[in-house]
Each structure stands twice: as C-alpha cells, then as structure tokens.
Amino acid sequence: MHNYSNTGWSALTVLLSLSFAYFAKALSGSYMKSTITQLERRFDIPSYLIGIIDGSFEIGNLLVIAFVSYFGAKLHRPKIIAIGCLLMSFGTFLIAMPHFIIGRYKIETSIRPSVNSTNNFSPCPASSLDSSRAGCERESSVSMWIYVLLGNILRGIGETPVQPLGISYIDDYAQSENAALYIGCVQTISIIGPVFGYLLGSLCAKIYVDIGYVDMETVTITPADARWVGAWWLGYLIAGAITLMSAVPFWFLPKSLPVPVENISALNIPLKQKFGSTHGEIHSFSKCPHAEFVPTLKSLLGNPVFTIYLCVTIIQFNSLIGMVTYKPKYIEQHYGQSASKANFLMGMINIPAVAFGMFSGGVVMKKYKLGIMGAAKFAFGTSLLGYFLSLLFFVLGCENSKVAGITVSYTGAGGLSYQEGSLFSDCNSGCLCSRREWDPVCGENGITYVSPCLAGCTFSTGSGRNTVFDSCRCVAVANTQPGNLTATLGQCPRRDSCDKVFPYFLALSVLSSFIISLGGTPGFMLLVRCIKPELKSLALGIHTLATRTLAGIPAPIYFGAIIDTTCLKWGYKMCGGRGCLCFSLTEMTFVEIKKKKNVAVLYFLLSLRFMIKPDKNLNFPFT
Structure with a gap:
C-alpha cells in the first residue's frame, strides 16, 4: 500500500514538472511569433528573412530528433529533458542579447528637440538631406539578427526531448487509469502557453525598446507608428527565466519510478498503441516488428489513405503556420492596429478558438461514434465550410x-501607380527633399505625406510630439475645403469605415478558425485508424518529419516573401540599404484562402477514397 501511494505521488510530481516545461516552451514559442514586426523594424530585415529565422526552430528540432527519439529512452530521461530545458533557456537569452550590444534604436526623423524655440527649423532644406550620411556610424560586420537565428535553432534543439521523452516517462510509471488523463492535462497546458505568450508580447510591445535608457519625452512616435519598436528583448528574458526554472525539477527525478502492478506487463507496449497519438513524437523506426525499414516504408507509402492524408496535413500546416506567423502583422498594417493590440487579440481570441475547436471535434467524434468514413466526411465538411467563410474576407478589406x-496623387486622386518620381510635385519642387526618408505627417486634408519636406511645409512650431508644421503647400493643393494648411506628426488615422469593418473581420476570423480546427481531431484519427497497428510508430514519425520539413520550415519563408512583394514602398536606412517599411498586405488574404481551398479539395478526395473499391486507381490532382 505504501508503494502504491508513493507511485501516485511520483507520477503527480512528473505531471507538474512536465506541464511546467510544456508551458515554458509554448510561452517562448508564441512570444517569438508575437515579436515578428518588432524584429523586422529593429534589425531592418524583410519578412522572408524573418521567415527563415522563424523556421530555424524546426531546423534545430530536426537536427537531433532522430537521435533523441532512439537513444533518449535508453538514457536518464529526466536529465535529458533538463538539459533540453537549459538549452532552450540559453537560446532564448541569446535571442535577447543583440539588444545589449547593438546600441540605441535611432528613429530617422526631421523633428529636432527644442524647448525654448518656437521656430525650430525649416522642414524644407536648402541642401540635400543625403549629406547627413557622412556622419553615419559604421555598422557591425556581423548582422545582429544572426544571434536571433542561432538562438532560435538552439531553442529547437533543446525542445526536442521534452515531448517524446516526457510523455513516454509519465506513461510508463503512471497508473493505467490515470495515464490518459495526465497526457490530456499536459496537452491542455501546451495550449494555454501560447495565450500567455501573446499576452506577454502585447505587454512588451507597449514599452519602448530603450526604456530606461532614453528620455521618453524625446521620443516623438507612438506605438501606432510604423517605426515603433517595443521592448522585444524584455519578453525573451522573462521567457528564458521561466524555461530555466522548468529545468530544475527534472534534475531531481529518478531514472525510473516505482511501477504500478498493472503496468508491469505493459511496459513494452508502445505509447501510440495505448493512447493513439501525441503530436510531434517520433519513435525509432526499428520498432516495426518483423520488417525491414525500406519494405515497411514502401508498404506505408503505398497506403493511399495515408498518402492523401499526409498531403492534406502538409498543405493545412502550411496555411496554419503562415497564418499564425504573419496574422498579427496583417492586423497591424492592413487595419492600422498597434502591435500590442494585434498580439492581445491573437492571444485572447484566435488561439482559444482553435483550442476549443480541436476539443469540440473530439467531443463530436465520441458522441456520434464516427468511424473512418465519418471522420473523413466531417473533416471535409468543416474544411469546405471554413473555405466558404474565408471568401467573406474579400469584402472585409480596407482601402490603402x-x-x-x-497611393494617391498630390491632388488627392486615387489610382496612382507608385514610382520613385511620383513622390515629387510642383508643391515641393523648391525643396531638396530625400525620397528615402520616412517621417510621415498627417495633413489637415486627411492625406499622409512621406515627410514634412515632401508636404511642402516651410516651418514648424513646438517641439517633440507637440511639433506642428505650418504653411504646407502640398496640403493646400488637395484641400477641397478652407482650413489650416498644417500637418501633425504621424500617419493619418484610418477611415471610420475601416474601424467598423475590423470587428467583423475578427468575428469571421474566430469563426473560421474554430470551424476549420473542428476537423483537426477527426482528421488526425484517420492516421491512427487507416494503417496497421505495427506501422503506427513509423507513420507518426514520417508524418511529423514531413510536416516539419515541408511546412514548418518553408511556410514562414515563402509567406514572408509573398508579403514582401505586396509592399508599395520600402524604407531606407540612414546609412544606406533598404529597410522594412511597407503598406499593403492584402495579397496575404488571397494566399490564405487558396490554401484552404486546396485543403478542402484534398479532404474531399480523402472522403471519396472510402467510397470506392481498394483496387481502383485514382489520379489525384496534387497541384
């Protein structure tokens, strides 16, 4: 009786330790997603490069996952997990390190701090502003984003043993009637983690990047400005500290726990055969009995249901990862929201909707006792319905x-085809303005001008955030009603019509995410039920390897590259080189809808596969 209670206490300790580790890794992973735009602006890098940085986590994971999966179970599993948590923590701290060596964030602005002067300077210079490059500081020979890339790879390496070794450890030594509950608790914690990660991202995005080092009165931009960079580094320090603490309990756990009597005869049964599947785990390929690897793999890939399902999930994961990575940026730049608000909405609305959808899908499958064919039809139906709902995004867009x-001429007429020369007009021809400068001001006519100089302003009053530019000739050109020819700092706010559309966009986004995720659990059950039991470990390994290699790594990169092609104007660094400023991201919506359409088609083919004879040959249009 004593051993029984001790076993329960030990399993509970493992559960709490593993749940904390899951929370820590999910927190730091989602926080990385929330800092996408902050890293772009701070390091002046385009979206495709951010995609490479984001995908580097999967690269690090794949570097060691086969080794950990095969040898990890033979070693001291808790200590291997502890080492992994330490590596994750070190990688997270490494990501924050550039902030402390790169120097202060410099905003390229024509605003000059002045306290006593009412006439600060003329925004219309007598000589070219490009001459200011002579005083540029030499940039470091090593780009600072390299440290972020290496840190994220290290995070991926450290995360590898947490899931397969942790789940198998708790399964081996928990009482059989509690094991499924424990695994469910761990998976639930892994869903809660991203919520806190995005909330942390929202909090840090409100804080200026160099808080504590600069006088905030001299900062002339707000969190809504395209040049604003939040305290991205602060969240990584917090996430790194939490991950470091998660390693502590595993150092004190034994290599093995007292085994409940009912588990002794089942220790050699693979976890996947007892509880179905757990996302992300890869078992040793040698566990497929009585078969060599190559013939077994050939038999597995010869299963048309498995092959189609693998194609479905690869496409679906491409869409999901692309959406999660860049949706905050889309909300920021298309709907004019701050990074803080975009992260808050992702954490409090979108992520819970996906989690609830996956849970509800499992409940529906259990309640109606769906078989293989029923699961395929249900997954197809939810994907198709999600696709039709996504079409509504076409009518919920905002104008540039x-x-x-x-985007408009200096007279206010739309339909302008942007070229470098279109920034100049008769109203600012007397000024030697730089076309590379991005220091937006909002005219009284509701039009944003790239800089006070290009707005034709002749002088300014006030200082800092209270600066007002007067006698702006270009404002007069498009001013259809009598009024002051002044301009204020920052871009003009979005139209009221855009603000009214945004809540509908959020509601539709939540609804479509929920409906599509409804089919996640039934769809995944197809993988478990459509193959022979002895091939499940290999099937799960191939599934994880394929989705990470063909979706987790490339999706952020090509989504970022597509987003880069939609930029109407790129900003430039003061010392030369293209920056990361862009306006329109509407093309991303079309790409996301196209992905969901392809998923719906493949789910249809998958459901059709169960309605025909096995000897039929189908030509599936994988395009």
Whole structure:
C-alpha cells in the first residue's frame, strides 16, 4: 500500500514538472511569433528573412530528433529533458542579447528637440538631406539578427526531448487509469502557453525598446507608428527565466519510478498503441516488428489513405503556420492596429478558438461514434465550410492609406501607380527633399505625406510630439475645403469605415478558425485508424518529419516573401540599404484562402477514397 501511494505521488510530481516545461516552451514559442514586426523594424530585415529565422526552430528540432527519439529512452530521461530545458533557456537569452550590444534604436526623423524655440527649423532644406550620411556610424560586420537565428535553432534543439521523452516517462510509471488523463492535462497546458505568450508580447510591445535608457519625452512616435519598436528583448528574458526554472525539477527525478502492478506487463507496449497519438513524437523506426525499414516504408507509402492524408496535413500546416506567423502583422498594417493590440487579440481570441475547436471535434467524434468514413466526411465538411467563410474576407478589406505620391496623387486622386518620381510635385519642387526618408505627417486634408519636406511645409512650431508644421503647400493643393494648411506628426488615422469593418473581420476570423480546427481531431484519427497497428510508430514519425520539413520550415519563408512583394514602398536606412517599411498586405488574404481551398479539395478526395473499391486507381490532382 505504501508503494502504491508513493507511485501516485511520483507520477503527480512528473505531471507538474512536465506541464511546467510544456508551458515554458509554448510561452517562448508564441512570444517569438508575437515579436515578428518588432524584429523586422529593429534589425531592418524583410519578412522572408524573418521567415527563415522563424523556421530555424524546426531546423534545430530536426537536427537531433532522430537521435533523441532512439537513444533518449535508453538514457536518464529526466536529465535529458533538463538539459533540453537549459538549452532552450540559453537560446532564448541569446535571442535577447543583440539588444545589449547593438546600441540605441535611432528613429530617422526631421523633428529636432527644442524647448525654448518656437521656430525650430525649416522642414524644407536648402541642401540635400543625403549629406547627413557622412556622419553615419559604421555598422557591425556581423548582422545582429544572426544571434536571433542561432538562438532560435538552439531553442529547437533543446525542445526536442521534452515531448517524446516526457510523455513516454509519465506513461510508463503512471497508473493505467490515470495515464490518459495526465497526457490530456499536459496537452491542455501546451495550449494555454501560447495565450500567455501573446499576452506577454502585447505587454512588451507597449514599452519602448530603450526604456530606461532614453528620455521618453524625446521620443516623438507612438506605438501606432510604423517605426515603433517595443521592448522585444524584455519578453525573451522573462521567457528564458521561466524555461530555466522548468529545468530544475527534472534534475531531481529518478531514472525510473516505482511501477504500478498493472503496468508491469505493459511496459513494452508502445505509447501510440495505448493512447493513439501525441503530436510531434517520433519513435525509432526499428520498432516495426518483423520488417525491414525500406519494405515497411514502401508498404506505408503505398497506403493511399495515408498518402492523401499526409498531403492534406502538409498543405493545412502550411496555411496554419503562415497564418499564425504573419496574422498579427496583417492586423497591424492592413487595419492600422498597434502591435500590442494585434498580439492581445491573437492571444485572447484566435488561439482559444482553435483550442476549443480541436476539443469540440473530439467531443463530436465520441458522441456520434464516427468511424473512418465519418471522420473523413466531417473533416471535409468543416474544411469546405471554413473555405466558404474565408471568401467573406474579400469584402472585409480596407482601402490603402492615403499617402501622397504612393497611393494617391498630390491632388488627392486615387489610382496612382507608385514610382520613385511620383513622390515629387510642383508643391515641393523648391525643396531638396530625400525620397528615402520616412517621417510621415498627417495633413489637415486627411492625406499622409512621406515627410514634412515632401508636404511642402516651410516651418514648424513646438517641439517633440507637440511639433506642428505650418504653411504646407502640398496640403493646400488637395484641400477641397478652407482650413489650416498644417500637418501633425504621424500617419493619418484610418477611415471610420475601416474601424467598423475590423470587428467583423475578427468575428469571421474566430469563426473560421474554430470551424476549420473542428476537423483537426477527426482528421488526425484517420492516421491512427487507416494503417496497421505495427506501422503506427513509423507513420507518426514520417508524418511529423514531413510536416516539419515541408511546412514548418518553408511556410514562414515563402509567406514572408509573398508579403514582401505586396509592399508599395520600402524604407531606407540612414546609412544606406533598404529597410522594412511597407503598406499593403492584402495579397496575404488571397494566399490564405487558396490554401484552404486546396485543403478542402484534398479532404474531399480523402472522403471519396472510402467510397470506392481498394483496387481502383485514382489520379489525384496534387497541384
């Protein structure tokens, strides 16, 4: 009786330790997603490069996952997990390190701090502003984003043993009637982690990047400005500390726990044969009995249901990962929301909707006792319905911001085809303005100008955030009603119509995410039920390897590259080189809808496969 209670206490300790580790890794992973735009602006890198950084986590994971899966179970599993948590923590701290060696964040602005002067300077210079490059500091020979890339790879390496070794450890030594409950608790914690990760991202995005080092009165931009960079590094320090603490309990756990009597005869049964599957785990290929690897793999890939399902999930994961990675950026730049608000909405609305959808899908499958064919039809139906709902995004878009010389002419007429020369007009011809400068001001006519100089402003009053530019000739050109020819700092706010559309976009986004995720659990059960029991470990390993290699790594990269092609104007660094400023991201919506359409088609083919004879040959249009 004593051993029984001790076993329960030990299993509970393992459960709490593993849940904390799951929370820590999910927190740091989602926080990385929330800092996408902050890293772009801080390091002046385009979206495709951010995609490479984001996908580097999967690269690190794949580097060691086969080794850990095969040899990890033969070693001291808790200590291997502890080492993994330490590596995750070190990688997270490494990501934050550039902040402390790169120097202060410099905003390229024509605003000059002045306290006593009412006439600060003329925004219309007598000589070219490009001459200011002579005083540029030399940039480091090593780009700072390299440290972020290496840190994320290290995070991926450290995360590898947590899931397979942790789940198998708790399964081996928990009482059989509690094991499924424990695994469910761990998976639930892994869903809660991203919520806190995005909330942390929202909090840090409100804080200026160099808080504590600069006088905030001299900062002339707000969190809504395209040049604003939040305290991205602070969240990584917090996430790194939490991950470091999660390693502590595993150092004190024994290599093995007292085994409940009912588990002794089942110790050699693979976890996947007892509880179905757990996302992300890869078992040793040698566990497929009585078969060599190559013939077994050939038999597995010869299963048309498995092959189609693998194609379905690869496409679906491409869409999901692309959406999760860049949706906050889309909300920021298309709907004019701050990074803080975008992260808050992702953490409090979208992520819970997906989690609830996956849970509800499992409940529906259990309640109606869906078989293989029923699961295929249900997954197809939810995917198709999600696709039709996604079509509504076409009518929920906003027009581009009115920016003189980029989206509208200086007279206010739309339909402008942007070229470098279109930034200049008769109203600012007397000024030697730089076309590379991005220091937006909002005219009284509701049009944004790239800089006070390009707005034709002749002088300014006030200082800092209270600066007002007067006698702006370009404002007069498009001013259809009598009014002051002044301009204020920052871009003009979005139209009221865009603000009214945004809540509908959020509601539709939540609804479509919920409906599509409804089919996640039934769809995954197809993988478990459509293959022979002895092939499950190999099937799960191939599934995880394929989705990470063909979705986790490339999706952020090509989604980022597509987003880069939608930029109407790129900003430039003061010392030369292209920056990361862009306006329109509407093309991302079309890409996301196309992905969901392909998933719906493949789910249809999958459901059709169960309605025909096995000897039929189908030509599936994988395009």
